[in-house]
Amino acid sequence: MIILVINSGSSSLKFQLLNMDDESVMAQGQVEKIGLPEGIFTIKAGGLKNKTNLEIPNHEVAVELVLKGLVETPEVGLKSLDAIDAVGHRIVQGGDTFSKAALIDDTVHEQIAEYGTMAPLHNPAHLKGIDACAKVMPGKPQVAVFDTAFHQSMSPVAYTYGLPKQYAEKYKIRRYGAHGTSHKYVSHRVAELMGKPIEELKIITCHLGNGSSIAAIQNGKVVDTSMGFTPHEGLLMGTRCGDIDATAVLYLMKHENFDADQMDHILNKESGLAGVSGVSSDFRDIDEAIAHGDHNAELARKMFIYRVKKYIGSYVAVMNGVDAIVFTAGIGENGPDVREEICADMDYLGIAIDAEVNNVRGKEVNVSAAGARVQTWVVPTNEELAIAEETVEAAFGKQN
Numbered sequence: 022m023i024i025l026v027i028n029s030g031s032s033s034l035k036f037q038l039l040n041m042d043d044e045s046v047m048a049q050g051q052v053e054k055i056g057l058p059e060g061i062f063t064i065k066a067g068g069l070k071n072k073t074n075l076e077i078p079n080h081e082v083a084v085e086l087v088l089k090g091l092v093e094t095p096e097v098g099l100k101s102l103d104a105i106d107a108v109g110h111r112i113v114q115g116g117d118t119f120s121k122a123a124l125i126d127d128t129v130h131e132q133i134a135e136y137g138t139m140a141p142l143h144n145p146a147h148l149k150g151i152d153a154c155a156k157v158m159p160g161k162p163q164v165a166v167f168d169t170a171f172h173q174s175m176s177p178v179a180y181t182y183g184l185p186k187q188y189a190e191k192y193k194i195r196r197y198g199a200h201g202t203s204h205k206y207v208s209h210r211v212a213e214l215m216g217k218p219i220e221e222l223k224i225i226t227c228h229l230g231n232g233s234s235i236a237a238i239q240n241g242k243v244v245d246t247s248m249g250f251t252p253h254e255g256l257l258m259g260t261r262c263g264d265i266d267a268t269a270v271l272y273l274m275k276h277e278n279f280d281a282d283q284m285d286h287i288l289n290k291e292s293g294l295a296g297v298s299g300v301s302s303d304f305r306d307i308d309e310a311i312a313h314g315d316h317n318a319e320l321a322r323k324m325f326i327y328r329v330k331k332y333i334g335s336y337v338a339v340m341n342g343v344d345a346i347v348f349t350a351g352i353g354e355n356g357p358d359v360r361e362e363i364c365a366d367m368d369y370l371g372i373a374i375d376a377e378v379n380n381v382r383g384k385e386v387n388v389s390a391a392g393a394r395v396q397t398w399v400v401p402t403n404e405e406l407a408i409a410e411e412t413v414e415a416a417f418g419k420q421n
């Protein structure tokens with residue numbers, strides 16, 4: 022079975038073509054700068070990388086370009102578009118409607134559009150990708166895979182904010198979480214690696230990338246997660262502030278005369294590692310600045326680590342224990358020092374890692390110290406594969 026996975030943003034569209042018979046990647050790439058005078062189309066397949074600059078006025082042209090590229094690049098090995106069985110789309114916000122992936126029909130389409138009010142930068146852009154596929158490949162099954170779905174198992178105690186009920190209900194304000202596809206994938210994967218049913222495990226998954234979130238997973242179900250109504254809440258991220266006293270935001274708006282959009286931009290695009298360090302949102306740049314004696318970068322790095330540690334501690338408390346801690350995404354997979362510093366001085370909780378074994382990047386490895394009660398793992402995430410698996414299940418009613 023061949024599945025096309027699409028992550029459609031407002032000006033970009035990433036894709037991956039997967040052969041689910043052996044879970045191999047047949048091709049991947051992206052279309053960038055859609056709607057700008059000069060767009061970029063990149064496709065990689067079997068050692069080949071082709072980059073073309075051309076005008077890409079809209080998402081429909083972008084999808085046409087991708088499909089043409091897939092069929093006309095011999096390295097992909099796709100005979101015709103008919104050989105694609107279904108398309109899976111990453112959708113950021115599915116609200117409280119979707120606890121699993123859904124085959125896209127008019128109703129699902131409408132619901133994704135409605136949740137656009139909560140995710141204005143994402144859901145409308147996803148719909149552009151969906152509509153473009155429907156036009157270029159009419160009748161092809163399309164599946165929506167929601168970033169929020171895995172977190173729908175949280176109880177009201179974990180997802181409700183302390184706001185007056187009438188506002189929370191009217192505007193559906195509650196914790197939804199994000200990165201659900203990744204948290205689900207790595208938690209299932211670690212259970213497999215540990216050789217235990219996920220139903221018997223307490224797992225804390227740390228997805229640490231440019232956007233970062235943590236989830237507490239018990240019996241295969243999310244008990245709590247750090248992202249909230251939007252992906253802003255929780256950890257210190259590349260450019261997001263994360264947890265902050267809401268009234269500090271009001272104070273700033275009042276005294277600087279910021280409107281909601283300006284404040285949104287500051288909180289989501291100018292804060293976090295970038296805002297505190299004044300250097301960069303990228304962890305590698307932060308490390309380089311620290312090596313040159315930059316104290317603001319050092320503070321930003323320490324804050325990042327401190328907050329991850331705090332969340333791990335609180336999730337151990339919430340679950341009354343933990344069997345496995347998983348690190349994934351850009352920083353989680355590639356930052357041995359970060360993992361070591363997060364797990365330092367946690368022996369009280371049974372968490373300890375082996376510095377030598379931990380000196381690893383992008384591989385599935387149990388990095389726990391000998392005798393540690395809790396297993397600490399690095400498990401590279403694979404959101405595309407997870408989306409493809411859920412697409413097969415939703416479109417054809419079976420797990421590949």
Ligand code: ADP
Pocket residue numbers: 229230231232259302303304305306350351352355356
């Ligand atoms: P996103 O998918 O949210 O854009 P990623 O998961 O790609 O983000 O993570 C990006 C972060 O991972 C950046 O802060 C980057 O510095 C960090 N990162 C990526 N590769 C490495 C590496 N080899 N060593 C240390 N950090 C890395």
